[in-house]
Amino acid sequence: MNSQSISFIGGGNMAQSLITGLVEAGHDAGHLTASDPIAAQRKAIGGLGATAVEDNQHAITGANVVVLAVKPQVLGAVLKKLAFEPDQLIISICAGVPIASIAGWTSEEQPIVRCMPNIPALLRAGITALHANPQTDPKQREIAEQVLAAVGQTIWVDAEATLDAVTAISGSGPAYFFYLMEAMVRAGEALGLEPEVASQLTIETAYGAARMARETSTSPATLRVNVTSPGGTTERALKVLDEYHTDQHIVDAIKQAAQRAHELAIEFGQS
Numbered sequence: 699m700n701s702q703s704i705s706f707i708g709g710g711n712m713a714q715s716l717i718t719g720l721v722e723a724g725h726d727a728g729h730l731t732a733s734d735p736i737a738a739q740r741k742a743i744g745g746l747g748a749t750a751v752e753d754n755q756h757a758i759t760g761a762n763v764v765v766l767a768v769k770p771q772v773l774g775a776v777l778k779k780l781a782f783e784p785d786q787l788i789i790s791i792c793a794g795v796p797i798a799s800i801a802g803w804t805s806e807e808q809p810i811v812r813c814m815p816n817i818p819a820l821l822r823a824g825i826t827a828l829h830a831n832p833q834t835d836p837k838q839r840e841i842a843e844q845v846l847a848a849v850g851q852t853i854w855v856d857a858e859a860t861l862d863a864v865t866a867i868s869g870s871g872p873a874y875f876f877y878l879m880e881a882m883v884r885a886g887e888a889l890g891l892e893p894e895v896a897s898q899l900t901i902e903t904a905y906g907a908a909r910m911a912r913e914t915s916t917s918p919a920t921l922r923v924n925v926t927s928p929g930g931t932t933e934r935a936l937k938v939l940d941e942y943h944t945d946q947h948i949v950d951a952i953k954q955a956a957q958r959a960h961e962l963a964i965e966f967g968q969s
Protein backbone atom coordinates (compact mmCIF):
# COMPACT_ATOMS: atom_id res chain seq x y z
CA MET A 699 0.00 0.00 0.00
CA ASN A 700 2.79 2.47 0.93
CA SER A 701 4.24 2.18 -2.56
CA GLN A 702 0.93 2.98 -4.27
CA SER A 703 0.95 6.22 -6.16
CA ILE A 704 -2.18 8.13 -5.09
CA SER A 705 -3.45 11.30 -6.78
CA PHE A 706 -6.18 13.59 -5.52
CA ILE A 707 -8.34 15.72 -7.80
CA GLY A 708 -9.21 18.71 -5.59
CA GLY A 709 -6.76 19.65 -2.86
CA GLY A 710 -9.16 21.08 -0.25
CA ASN A 711 -9.97 20.13 3.32
CA MET A 712 -10.64 16.44 2.79
CA ALA A 713 -7.68 15.85 0.47
CA GLN A 714 -5.35 17.58 2.92
CA SER A 715 -6.70 15.51 5.84
CA LEU A 716 -6.28 12.29 3.87
CA ILE A 717 -2.74 13.24 2.83
CA THR A 718 -1.84 14.14 6.43
CA GLY A 719 -3.28 10.84 7.69
CA LEU A 720 -1.54 8.79 5.00
CA VAL A 721 1.84 10.41 5.71
CA GLU A 722 1.35 9.84 9.46
CA ALA A 723 0.50 6.20 8.68
CA GLY A 724 3.87 5.86 6.92
CA HIS A 725 2.88 6.42 3.29
CA ASP A 726 5.73 7.85 1.24
CA ALA A 727 4.73 11.50 0.57
CA GLY A 728 6.68 11.26 -2.68
CA HIS A 729 3.91 8.97 -3.96
CA LEU A 730 1.13 11.47 -3.18
CA THR A 731 -0.02 14.16 -5.64
CA ALA A 732 -2.95 16.58 -5.64
CA SER A 733 -4.28 18.94 -8.26
CA ASP A 734 -6.09 22.16 -7.40
CA PRO A 735 -6.70 25.41 -9.28
CA ILE A 736 -5.97 27.54 -6.18
CA ALA A 737 -2.32 28.44 -5.52
CA ALA A 738 -2.90 28.61 -1.74
CA GLN A 739 -4.23 25.03 -1.71
CA ARG A 740 -1.24 23.85 -3.76
CA LYS A 741 1.08 25.55 -1.27
CA ALA A 742 -0.67 23.77 1.62
CA ILE A 743 -0.37 20.42 -0.21
CA GLY A 744 3.32 21.08 -0.79
CA GLY A 745 3.69 21.85 2.90
CA LEU A 746 2.46 18.33 3.69
CA GLY A 747 5.27 16.90 1.55
CA ALA A 748 3.03 15.86 -1.37
CA THR A 749 3.37 17.07 -4.96
CA ALA A 750 0.91 19.78 -5.96
CA VAL A 751 -0.01 20.48 -9.58
CA GLU A 752 -2.55 22.66 -11.34
CA ASP A 753 -3.50 20.28 -14.16
CA ASN A 754 -5.83 17.38 -13.29
CA GLN A 755 -4.73 15.16 -16.19
CA HIS A 756 -1.09 15.67 -15.19
CA ALA A 757 -1.98 14.62 -11.63
CA ILE A 758 -3.68 11.36 -12.56
CA THR A 759 -1.35 10.15 -15.32
CA GLY A 760 0.55 7.12 -14.03
CA ALA A 761 -1.27 7.02 -10.66
CA ASN A 762 -2.50 3.67 -9.28
CA VAL A 763 -5.28 5.35 -7.33
CA VAL A 764 -7.23 8.55 -8.04
CA VAL A 765 -9.23 10.11 -5.20
CA LEU A 766 -12.04 12.41 -6.33
CA ALA A 767 -12.15 15.22 -3.75
CA VAL A 768 -13.87 18.13 -5.50
CA LYS A 769 -17.35 19.41 -4.65
CA PRO A 770 -20.06 17.07 -5.99
CA GLN A 771 -21.57 19.81 -8.18
CA VAL A 772 -18.42 20.12 -10.33
CA LEU A 773 -17.46 16.44 -10.52
CA GLY A 774 -19.18 15.68 -13.86
CA ALA A 775 -17.54 18.64 -15.60
CA VAL A 776 -14.13 17.71 -14.16
CA LEU A 777 -14.29 14.01 -15.10
CA LYS A 778 -15.57 14.55 -18.64
CA LYS A 779 -12.27 16.30 -19.49
CA LEU A 780 -10.02 13.49 -18.17
CA ALA A 781 -8.71 10.22 -19.62
CA PHE A 782 -8.25 7.46 -17.04
CA GLU A 783 -6.13 4.34 -17.45
CA PRO A 784 -8.28 1.15 -17.40
CA ASP A 785 -6.76 -0.31 -14.22
CA GLN A 786 -6.73 2.93 -12.21
CA LEU A 787 -8.79 2.65 -9.04
CA ILE A 788 -11.12 5.62 -8.55
CA ILE A 789 -12.08 6.43 -4.98
CA SER A 790 -14.86 9.03 -4.78
CA ILE A 791 -15.49 10.88 -1.55
CA CYS A 792 -17.92 13.25 -3.30
CA ALA A 793 -21.13 13.15 -1.26
CA GLY A 794 -24.14 11.86 -3.14
CA VAL A 795 -22.64 11.15 -6.56
CA PRO A 796 -23.66 7.62 -7.71
CA ILE A 797 -21.13 5.14 -9.08
CA ALA A 798 -23.18 4.86 -12.31
CA SER A 799 -22.65 8.58 -12.94
CA ILE A 800 -18.91 8.37 -12.28
CA ALA A 801 -18.67 5.33 -14.61
CA GLY A 802 -20.65 7.27 -17.23
CA TRP A 803 -18.16 10.16 -17.03
CA THR A 804 -15.11 7.82 -17.07
CA SER A 805 -15.58 4.22 -18.25
CA GLU A 806 -18.10 1.47 -17.53
CA GLU A 807 -15.10 -0.83 -16.84
CA GLN A 808 -13.43 1.48 -14.30
CA PRO A 809 -12.95 0.08 -10.78
CA ILE A 810 -14.75 2.59 -8.53
CA VAL A 811 -15.19 2.77 -4.75
CA ARG A 812 -17.74 5.32 -3.53
CA CYS A 813 -17.23 6.53 0.04
CA MET A 814 -19.14 8.59 2.54
CA PRO A 815 -16.80 10.11 5.14
CA ASN A 816 -17.92 12.63 7.77
CA ILE A 817 -16.58 15.93 9.05
CA PRO A 818 -14.54 14.58 12.04
CA ALA A 819 -12.32 13.12 9.30
CA LEU A 820 -10.70 16.57 9.41
CA LEU A 821 -9.40 15.56 12.89
CA ARG A 822 -8.83 11.97 11.68
CA ALA A 823 -11.71 10.91 13.97
CA GLY A 824 -14.20 10.23 11.19
CA ILE A 825 -16.10 7.18 10.07
CA THR A 826 -16.38 6.31 6.40
CA ALA A 827 -18.74 3.86 4.73
CA LEU A 828 -17.47 2.37 1.47
CA HIS A 829 -19.13 0.61 -1.45
CA ALA A 830 -17.26 -0.92 -4.40
CA ASN A 831 -18.51 -1.70 -7.90
CA PRO A 832 -17.99 -5.26 -9.26
CA GLN A 833 -15.05 -4.08 -11.40
CA THR A 834 -13.02 -3.54 -8.21
CA ASP A 835 -10.79 -6.47 -7.18
CA PRO A 836 -10.09 -7.48 -3.54
CA LYS A 837 -6.65 -5.81 -3.56
CA GLN A 838 -8.19 -2.53 -4.72
CA ARG A 839 -10.88 -2.76 -2.03
CA GLU A 840 -8.15 -3.22 0.54
CA ILE A 841 -6.32 -0.16 -0.80
CA ALA A 842 -9.51 1.95 -0.68
CA GLU A 843 -10.10 0.87 2.91
CA GLN A 844 -6.53 1.75 3.89
CA VAL A 845 -6.77 5.20 2.26
CA LEU A 846 -9.93 6.08 4.19
CA ALA A 847 -8.57 4.49 7.38
CA ALA A 848 -6.10 7.40 7.35
CA VAL A 849 -8.93 9.66 8.60
CA GLY A 850 -10.79 7.32 10.98
CA GLN A 851 -12.76 4.09 11.04
CA THR A 852 -14.12 2.36 7.94
CA ILE A 853 -17.12 0.16 7.27
CA TRP A 854 -18.26 -1.57 4.03
CA VAL A 855 -21.85 -1.56 2.79
CA ASP A 856 -23.13 -4.12 0.27
CA ALA A 857 -25.80 -1.99 -1.38
CA GLU A 858 -24.95 1.44 -2.77
CA ALA A 859 -28.44 2.71 -1.83
CA THR A 860 -27.47 2.14 1.83
CA LEU A 861 -25.21 5.20 1.53
CA ASP A 862 -28.33 7.41 1.79
CA ALA A 863 -28.93 6.02 5.29
CA VAL A 864 -25.21 6.35 6.09
CA THR A 865 -25.36 10.00 5.01
CA ALA A 866 -28.36 10.54 7.30
CA ILE A 867 -26.66 8.92 10.32
CA SER A 868 -22.91 9.62 10.23
CA GLY A 869 -22.71 12.22 7.45
CA SER A 870 -25.25 14.61 8.98
CA GLY A 871 -24.88 13.12 12.47
CA PRO A 872 -22.27 15.51 13.88
CA ALA A 873 -24.79 18.34 13.41
CA TYR A 874 -27.40 16.49 15.52
CA PHE A 875 -24.94 16.27 18.39
CA PHE A 876 -23.97 19.95 17.95
CA TYR A 877 -27.70 20.79 18.09
CA LEU A 878 -28.09 18.91 21.39
CA MET A 879 -24.95 20.56 22.72
CA GLU A 880 -26.27 24.02 21.78
CA ALA A 881 -29.48 23.34 23.69
CA MET A 882 -27.57 22.08 26.73
CA VAL A 883 -25.37 25.20 26.78
CA ARG A 884 -28.50 27.37 26.52
CA ALA A 885 -30.07 25.48 29.42
CA GLY A 886 -26.91 25.90 31.50
CA GLU A 887 -26.95 29.64 30.87
CA ALA A 888 -30.66 29.82 31.74
CA LEU A 889 -29.79 28.14 35.03
CA GLY A 890 -27.22 30.85 35.79
CA LEU A 891 -23.95 29.30 34.57
CA GLU A 892 -21.37 31.46 32.77
CA PRO A 893 -21.44 30.68 29.01
CA GLU A 894 -17.86 29.28 29.05
CA VAL A 895 -18.68 27.07 32.03
CA ALA A 896 -21.89 25.77 30.40
CA SER A 897 -19.95 25.14 27.19
CA GLN A 898 -17.06 23.29 28.87
CA LEU A 899 -19.42 21.15 30.94
CA THR A 900 -21.44 20.26 27.83
CA ILE A 901 -18.51 19.47 25.54
CA GLU A 902 -16.66 17.33 28.08
CA THR A 903 -19.90 15.51 28.90
CA ALA A 904 -20.51 14.76 25.21
CA TYR A 905 -16.93 13.55 24.84
CA GLY A 906 -17.11 11.40 27.98
CA ALA A 907 -20.48 9.89 27.00
CA ALA A 908 -19.20 9.08 23.49
CA ARG A 909 -16.11 7.44 24.97
CA MET A 910 -18.24 5.34 27.33
CA ALA A 911 -20.46 4.22 24.44
CA ARG A 912 -17.39 3.49 22.32
CA GLU A 913 -15.11 1.83 24.84
CA THR A 914 -17.54 -0.42 26.70
CA SER A 915 -19.56 -3.23 25.16
CA THR A 916 -22.68 -1.85 26.87
CA SER A 917 -25.43 -0.51 24.59
CA PRO A 918 -26.43 3.18 24.78
CA ALA A 919 -29.86 2.08 26.06
CA THR A 920 -28.29 0.19 28.99
CA LEU A 921 -25.82 3.00 29.69
CA ARG A 922 -28.79 5.38 29.91
CA VAL A 923 -30.72 3.09 32.27
CA ASN A 924 -27.60 2.66 34.41
CA VAL A 925 -27.29 6.42 35.01
CA THR A 926 -31.01 6.98 35.61
CA SER A 927 -31.72 6.50 39.31
CA PRO A 928 -35.39 6.11 40.23
CA GLY A 929 -36.72 9.40 41.56
CA GLY A 930 -33.56 11.25 40.57
CA THR A 931 -32.61 14.23 38.42
CA THR A 932 -31.88 12.34 35.17
CA GLU A 933 -35.20 10.52 35.36
CA ARG A 934 -37.04 13.85 35.70
CA ALA A 935 -35.32 15.23 32.56
CA LEU A 936 -35.86 12.07 30.49
CA LYS A 937 -39.54 12.02 31.46
CA VAL A 938 -39.96 15.43 29.80
CA LEU A 939 -38.13 14.22 26.66
CA ASP A 940 -40.42 11.17 26.52
CA GLU A 941 -43.54 13.27 26.98
CA TYR A 942 -42.50 15.30 23.92
CA HIS A 943 -41.77 12.06 21.96
CA THR A 944 -38.26 13.40 21.34
CA ASP A 945 -36.90 10.01 20.21
CA GLN A 946 -39.58 9.72 17.51
CA HIS A 947 -38.81 13.27 16.31
CA ILE A 948 -35.15 12.31 15.97
CA VAL A 949 -36.09 9.20 13.95
CA ASP A 950 -38.35 11.30 11.70
CA ALA A 951 -35.63 13.92 11.18
CA ILE A 952 -33.06 11.29 10.20
CA LYS A 953 -35.51 9.72 7.74
CA GLN A 954 -35.87 13.15 6.12
CA ALA A 955 -32.07 13.45 5.85
CA ALA A 956 -31.97 10.07 4.05
CA GLN A 957 -34.72 11.23 1.69
CA ARG A 958 -32.74 14.39 0.91
CA ALA A 959 -29.60 12.28 0.28
CA HIS A 960 -31.62 10.25 -2.22
CA GLU A 961 -32.81 13.44 -3.98
CA LEU A 962 -29.29 14.89 -4.08
CA ALA A 963 -27.92 11.67 -5.60
CA ILE A 964 -30.37 12.16 -8.48
CA GLU A 965 -29.42 15.86 -8.86
CA PHE A 966 -25.63 15.36 -8.67
CA GLY A 967 -25.75 12.28 -10.86
CA GLN A 968 -27.22 14.26 -13.71
CA SER A 969 -24.83 17.23 -13.55
Ligand SMILES: NC(=O)c1ccc[n+]([C@@H]2O[C@H](COP(=O)([O-])OP(=O)(O)OC[C@H]3O[C@@H](n4cnc5c(N)ncnc54)[C@H](OP(=O)(O)O)[C@@H]3O)[C@@H](O)[C@H]2O)c1
Binds near residue numbers: 735754792
Ligand atom coordinates in the same frame (compact mmCIF):
# COMPACT_ATOMS: atom_id res chain seq x y z
N1 LIG B 1 -15.67 17.98 4.47
C1 LIG B 1 -16.29 16.88 4.85
O1 LIG B 1 -16.44 16.57 6.01
C2 LIG B 1 -16.84 15.92 3.86
C3 LIG B 1 -17.60 14.82 4.31
C4 LIG B 1 -18.10 13.91 3.38
C5 LIG B 1 -17.82 14.09 2.05
N2 LIG B 1 -17.09 15.17 1.65
C6 LIG B 1 -16.85 15.36 0.22
O2 LIG B 1 -15.50 15.60 -0.01
C7 LIG B 1 -15.38 16.42 -1.16
C8 LIG B 1 -14.39 17.51 -0.86
O3 LIG B 1 -14.87 18.27 0.25
P1 LIG B 1 -13.94 19.35 0.93
O4 LIG B 1 -14.61 19.72 2.20
O5 LIG B 1 -12.53 18.90 0.93
O6 LIG B 1 -14.13 20.55 -0.13
P2 LIG B 1 -13.12 21.75 -0.44
O7 LIG B 1 -12.31 22.10 0.77
O8 LIG B 1 -13.94 22.82 -1.11
O9 LIG B 1 -12.11 21.11 -1.49
C9 LIG B 1 -12.39 20.95 -2.86
C10 LIG B 1 -11.21 21.58 -3.61
O10 LIG B 1 -11.33 21.24 -5.00
C11 LIG B 1 -11.00 22.40 -5.73
N3 LIG B 1 -11.50 22.37 -7.10
C12 LIG B 1 -12.60 22.98 -7.63
N4 LIG B 1 -12.69 22.73 -8.94
C13 LIG B 1 -11.63 21.94 -9.26
C14 LIG B 1 -11.18 21.37 -10.47
N5 LIG B 1 -11.82 21.58 -11.63
N6 LIG B 1 -10.05 20.62 -10.45
C15 LIG B 1 -9.40 20.42 -9.29
N7 LIG B 1 -9.78 20.93 -8.10
C16 LIG B 1 -10.88 21.70 -8.09
C17 LIG B 1 -11.65 23.48 -4.92
O11 LIG B 1 -11.27 24.76 -5.34
P3 LIG B 1 -12.39 25.97 -5.26
O12 LIG B 1 -12.46 26.32 -3.82
O13 LIG B 1 -11.83 27.03 -6.13
O14 LIG B 1 -13.69 25.43 -5.77
C18 LIG B 1 -11.19 23.12 -3.52
O15 LIG B 1 -9.90 23.57 -3.24
C19 LIG B 1 -16.78 16.94 -1.49
O16 LIG B 1 -17.26 16.29 -2.66
C20 LIG B 1 -17.60 16.55 -0.32
O17 LIG B 1 -18.91 16.15 -0.70
C21 LIG B 1 -16.61 16.08 2.52
